[in-house]
Structures are given as structure tokens and as C-alpha cells.
Amino acid sequence: MRFYTDRVTSRTGGAVDISYLFTAGIFVQIALLFYVLGLLVRNELLLRGLLLIGTMFYILYYFFVSDVPLWDAIFASAMIGLANVIMILVILREKSTLGMSDDMLVLYGTFTTLNPGQFRKIMRHADWITTPEDLSICTRGVRSDYLYLVSKGQVILRDDGRNVAVGSGNFIGEISFLLDCPATADVIALQGTELVRWDRRKLMSLMHKSVRLSNAIGALFNADIARKLSVSWPKDQAHRE
Structure with missing residues (x-):
């Protein structure tokens, strides 16, 4: 799938290429950002939430990076994300009295x-x-x-x-x-x-x-x-x- 590309002109008259912002590669950078932020926090729930968001952006990258989605990589990332969701639910249950008589x-x-x-x-x-x-x-x-x-x-x-x-x-x-x-x-x-x-x-x-x-x-x-x-x-x- 192709992404929209464009160029803008800076105040000094030079052209600034922003085409990368409209390619699949930007998803990798966003995913990396959330992974790094997750690894920098000590709260387990917040850590897993940030890693889950990062995983979602990796899935987007694998889907758009080529004309044919990378289904193997998408499946692997989806399984990692699912495991993270399960553990987030476990942590939320451990912190909640919901369901107690x-x-x-x-x-x-x-x-x-x-x-x-x-x-x-x-x-x-x-x-x-x-x-x-x-x-x-x-x-x-x-x-x-x-x-x-x-x-x-x-x-x-x-x-x-x-x-x-x-x-x-x-x-x-x-x-x-x-x-x-x-x-x-x-x-x-x-x-x-x-x-x-x-x-x-x-x-x-x-x-x-x-x-x-x-x-x-x-x-x-x-x-x-x-x-x-x-x-x-x-x-x-x-x-x-």
C-alpha cells in the first residue's frame, strides 16, 4: 500500500522532505518510542500498557510495509499482544475487589x-x-x-x-x-x-x-x-x- 508523500518549504526557502512521515517506517519509530517508555517505568501495569501500544504499531508496520502484508510477523506480534492483554487483566483483578461477596x-x-x-x-x-x-x-x-x-x-x-x-x-x-x-x-x-x-x-x-x-x-x-x-x-x- 502506498502512502501520501509531499515536500514543504522552510522559511529559508529550502525544501524539507517529510515523506518519511507518510510511510510505514513511521510506525516502527512510534512503536520504538512506546517500548522505550515502557521499559523506563517501574509500574507493571503502565509498562504492559505501553508495550501493548507499541505492539499495535508494529502490527500496523507489518501490514503496510509492503504490497502484501507480512502475515507471519502480524500473527507473532498479535500473540505477544494477546499475552500482554491477559496479564493486564490478571493485574487489574489482583488490584480490584470486584466479585467479592x-x-x-x-x-x-x-x-x-x-x-x-x-x-x-x-x-x-x-x-x-x-x-x-x-x-x-x-x-x-x-x-x-x-x-x-x-x-x-x-x-x-x-x-x-x-x-x-x-x-x-x-x-x-x-x-x-x-x-x-x-x-x-x-x-x-x-x-x-x-x-x-x-x-x-x-x-x-x-x-x-x-x-x-x-x-x-x-x-x-x-x-x-x-x-x-x-x-x-x-x-x-x-x-x-
């Missing part, structure tokens, strides 16, 4: 250090349980196989003859999980309490596979422990049995 949205509010994608990943390995009666979920001196989050209701922490009620939004067993040690207190989930439960080995395996997820969960548990220590065994709640 109301209960999941409320629960996600507890996971302040995780993005929606990381939250979905760990929730795929979680169990939701409701205690039919008072249930011991942690025993002091015994390593628990599970990590718990109180979703609704209360649990009672017992240590050295003192009891403290812990409500929703609190993790149970996070110290044992982080340090791989026995539980530091007895914990009783009261009847009707709703808990989210993770198998500690499965959760640890997820963390080993992703440094970002491991750092996010570690920061979450550290914040939870610090918050508990700031109100540790308050006198107005604790009492001797």
Missing part, C-alpha cells in the same frame, strides 16, 4: 497489608467453621496444626489463670505460626463463633512460593501481635478464675 469484603478489611489478589489466593486455602459448642482451638505448650481468624463471635484466651475475651478481626495462633513453636496460651472458641481456619503447612507453602506474599503476611501478623501487646491482659477485662 459482602462477607469477603468485610473480612478483607482485616488484611490491611495484602492486595485483593493475595487475599483471594490465601482464601482459596481457608475453611470457614462455626463452633457448635465451646471448643478448644489452641492448647498451651502444644503446636497447633491450624491458624485461625475470628470472623464473628468471641474466643477466650487463658494464661496463668487469667481470661481475656478476644473478638472478631483477631488472629489466633500467629505467634506459634511465625516462630514455629507451641501455643503460648489456651484458647477456647465460644459456642456459635465463626472462624476462618488455615492449615499451617499449606499457608507456609504459599509463603515460600512468593516473597511478596510472605512479606505481606509477616507484616500483617506483626501488626496484629503489636496491637494485642498494647492492650495485653487489661485489668478491667482479666480476672482470676
